[in-house]
Amino acid sequence: MTLASISYQKAKxxxxxxxRLLEINLSDRTMVVKEIPQKTREMFVGGRGYCLKxxxxxxxxxxxYDSSENILAFxxxxxCGESxxxxxxxxxxxxxxxxxxxxxxxxxGGYFFPLVKNAGFDAITVTGKSDSDVIIFIDDNKGTISLQEAPKTDSSLLEAENLVEEWRGESKPSSIAFVNAGIGSKNTFFGCVNSIYYDSRRGRCRAKQAGRGGMGTIMRDKGLWGIVVKSTLGGGNSNQAADKKRVRTAGTDLRKVIRDVDPNELRLAQQGTTSLLDMMNNHDILPVNNYKFGRDDRQVMVSGKIFEEKVFDQKHPDGCFAGCTLSCTKGCETHTLTTGPYAGRTVPVDGPEYETxxxxxxxxxxxxxxxMEYAWYCDEYALDTISTGVVIAFLIEAYQEGHLTKDDTGGIELKWDDKETIFALLHNMAAGQGSFAGEVGRGIRHMKSWVSERAATRNGNDKEKIMRELELFGMESKGLEFSMYITKESLAQQGGYGFALKGPQHDESWLIALDQIKNEMPTFAQKAAALRWFPLFRTWFNIAGLCKLPWIDVRHPDAAKTxxxxxxxxxxDCYLELVNSTLGTEKTLDDLLSESERCYLLHKIINLRQGFGTRTHDRIPLRAMAPVFTDEFSSRREYYINDLKENTDIKINGQDDAELLETLQNHRRQQYEILTDAVYAEKGFDxxxxxxxxxxxxxxxxEPEYLEIVNQARQKSNQE
Ligand code: SF4
Structure with missing residues (x-):
């Protein structure tokens, strides 16, 4: 049923x-099409920049997050949409x-935003809250935007094909794409948003995820079941580039590099990002048992090669949008579920990505x-696979260390390599069943406090002391769970996670391969400089509406000569050609970096305004810098002894592992603080x-408002 509707004149x-911005308030059901000011475009470009602004x-x-005025921006x-x-x-x-x-x-990724742009919008903002679940329906064919009653299902994926059939009318299924969030988004703080589109080659819907930070949670808190767009993408010059011929040439140049390099390197087109499993395991970077260990002999059972040969359907070229020959969006057509509400059903699974x-x-x-089971259920429930897995890993370790008991967990014993318990917890968390699962769904930052409170009450212990112990291995910073790289041996990636403005997610700074695997920034000064340049250039991809993988995961053969x-x-250079031939400009790399730095700075200002954003918030848990426990140290004893000999003044002279470990931890903590000073200086921070x-x-x-926020933060920090 349609609850409200407007007609609009499509902007070309x-x-x-x-x-054009589509502004929707779910409380009063108003929908307004606004012009985006020239100044916003000049300063913040698009994508992440527009969302920030x-x-x-x-x-x-x-x-x-749950304030009515909170804005959910797309x-x-x-x-975006340049095929x-x-x-x-x-x-x-x-x-x-x-x-x-x-x-x-x-x-x-996916077809959602290319279709939205084709329908006439560079951005959508949603505010307010609806009493009952609704969908926003943008119909380019009719020139209408409507609020409609939501489908009567909390399933995110299972009904996707039926819904496309219902919504498409006379149009092709590929004319529909939508974003939505399932029941897990209603019951946890780390709900993701699924971006769903119809893949004609596979004859079914595919889903990609905006996983981090609880965007799905906000969506469902607003009473927004999803946003649907119906439009028809034209081929040719639908992005209306200033010089389409040059865009095509730049695209051809990039595709040639992908074609020549990827099959002999990461093989993303065959293995997706699962190819990283082998690389990370080989370099002690693959998280095992809550990031305690970085390698495991059993990894051969989950190698990229097995995914390529035995799991992924290689019949169809993949790719989350037309024109991407890197095509890392892999999937399999048949996985039979063995747990949860859909046990026994055979489903297609998209991904899994390396992170999952x-x-x-x-x-x-x-x-x-x-x-595969975990990937499908997290997508179906709309849960971030990273935060879900990391909070459970933290709780297993907390249990194993004696901070949690069966009294806390509702009678379950938490242990490693225990599928039954882990999937039961996942299903309960998503459904909001059971008090323990409900607490878990609020993330590690909340659980550290909850566990320390319970442990202190039970044993009469000092809550602060327990909290300090949990903080050693509770893998969150700024409230966000770490993504899936062990950073103990990469100072650059420690900073990459610690200084990331949104929390430890690699999309802002992924230096682990460049630093630890390729050793391309061996000196301290190089690491500090990289922690300015790479976050800026990576952020540029997010403001431009582009995927980074063709740049960062496919090294141009000529790069070695630079x-x-x-x-x-x-x-x-290919990207600069894309920019200038689309926009009709003559921008340089420095121009792109400046655009990015403005967006970066606005993010910093928002963090400061919300009461965060200072040095305290850039700290990371000890486990991200060094081994926490002696068994962790002993598992790579020789390596750590060498590290101590080469990088500290310590004379190895009969100390036991506990003493050596403490020296190592202190050294690593110091290094991180020195790096922090150097990076702040690079970035123009105090x-x-x-x-x-x-x-x-x-x-x-x-504008005075920005200076005021920054000055207030400075005064506050000086008083602390
Ligand atoms: S490389 Fe990027 S754009 Fe291409 S399929 Fe993979 S995620 Fe999508």
Whole structure:
């Protein structure tokens, strides 16, 4: 049933932009089409930049994730939907997060935003709350936007084909794409948003996920079941580039690099990101047992090769949007579920991505069926596979260390490599069943406090002391659970996670391979410089509406001849061609980095306004820097002894492992603090992580409101 509807005049795309925002308030059911000001476009470009600006403008320091005024923003970028170039289906969802209490965003691919842009919008914002679940329906064919009663299901994936059939009318199934969030998003803080589109080659719907930060939780809290778009993508120059011929040439150049390099390197087109499982295990980076260990002999049972040869259907070329020949979006057509409400049913599974598979190895499980089961159920429930797995891993370790008992868990024993218990907990968490599962669904930051409170009450112990112990291995920072890389041996990636403005997610800074595997930034100064350059360039992909993988995971053969191969500058040239031939500009790499830095700074300002964003919030748990326990140290004893000999003044002279471990931990903590100072200086921040006034001015943040937020944060930190 239609609850409200408007007609609209579709804005044409011109040089990558429609310059239109669709603003929807679910409380009063108003829908307004607005022009996006030129200044917003100049300063914040699109994608993540637009989400940041819209969330900043529409919220205050008092806004929480479930405040009615909280904004759930969706935005693509000027290259979103450009089918002549690889990686252009991406868009960003941003909001004030239930996990972090400040701005968080998540990027995802698929046909949703290319269709939204084709229907006339560069961004959508949703505020307010609806009493009953609704969908927003953008119908480009009719020129209408409506609010309608939501489908009578909390399933995210199972009804997808039926819904496409119902919504498409006379159009092809591929004219429909939608975003939604399932029941897990209603009952946890780490609900994800599924981006669902019809894949004609496989004859079924596919789903990609905006996993991080609880975007699905906010969606369902607003009473928004989903957003549906119906439009027809034209081929040719639908993005209305200034010079389509040059765009095509740039796309062809990038595709040639992908074709020549990927089959002999990561094999993303055959293995998807599961190829990283082998690489990470070989370098002690694969999380095992809550990031305690980085390698396990059982990894051979979940290798990229097995996924390529035995799991993934290789009959169809994949890719989350037209034009991406890197095609990492793999999937299998038949997995028979063995647990939960749909046990016995055979389903297709999209992915799994490396992160999803590593979330399972981090629970001590090395079995492909368990990985597929976990991937499907998390997608169906709309749960972030990373946060879900990491909070369970933390609780298993807390249990094993004696901080939790069966009294706390509702009678269950938590242990490694225990599929039955883990899946039971997953299903309960998603359904909101049982008090323990309900607590778990609020994430590690909440669970550290909950566990320490319970343990202190039970034993009469000091709650603060228990909390300090839990903080050693509770793998969150800023409230967000760590993504799936062990950082103990990569100082650069420690900073990559610790300084990431949204929390420890690798999309802002993924230096682990460049630092630890390829050793391309051996000196301290190189690491500090990389922690400025790489987050800025990676952020640029998110504001442009582009996938990073064709740049970061496919090294151009000519990059080796450049001074800094890690930056892959010959491929960056392809991106510069895309930019300038689409927009009709003559931008340089420095221009792109400046655009990115402005968005980065706005994120920092929002963090400060919400009461975060200073040095304290950039700290990471000890386990992200060093072994926490002696068995962890002993598992790589020789390696750590060498590290101590080479990098500290200590003389190895009969000390026991506990003494050596303490020395190592202190050394690593110091290194992190020194790195923090160096990176803040690179970024134009003071020693407390607060931007200097000249940094604000350099990037055009001259309005008094920005200075006021920063000055207040500085005064507060000086008083502490
Ligand atoms: S590389 Fe993978 S995630 Fe990126 S656009 Fe291509 S298919 Fe999508």
């Amino acid at each position: 795309i011109n040089r990558g932009y429609t310059d 819209m969330v900043y403008d529409g919220t205050t320091a008092a806004t929480r 935005a693509g970028g000027p290259f 002549s170039f690889a990686g252009t289906g991406k868009f960003i969802i941003g909001s004030i997060s239930p996990l972090t209490g400040t701005f968080c965003d998540s990027n995802v 598979a590593a979330a399972i190895t981090n629970l001590g499980i090395f079995e492909i069926p368990a990985i 001074a800094d191969p890690a930056k892959n500058l010959p491929t960056v 020693t407390n992580g607060i931007p200097l006034n000249e940094t604000l001015q350099r990037l055009g943040f001259n």
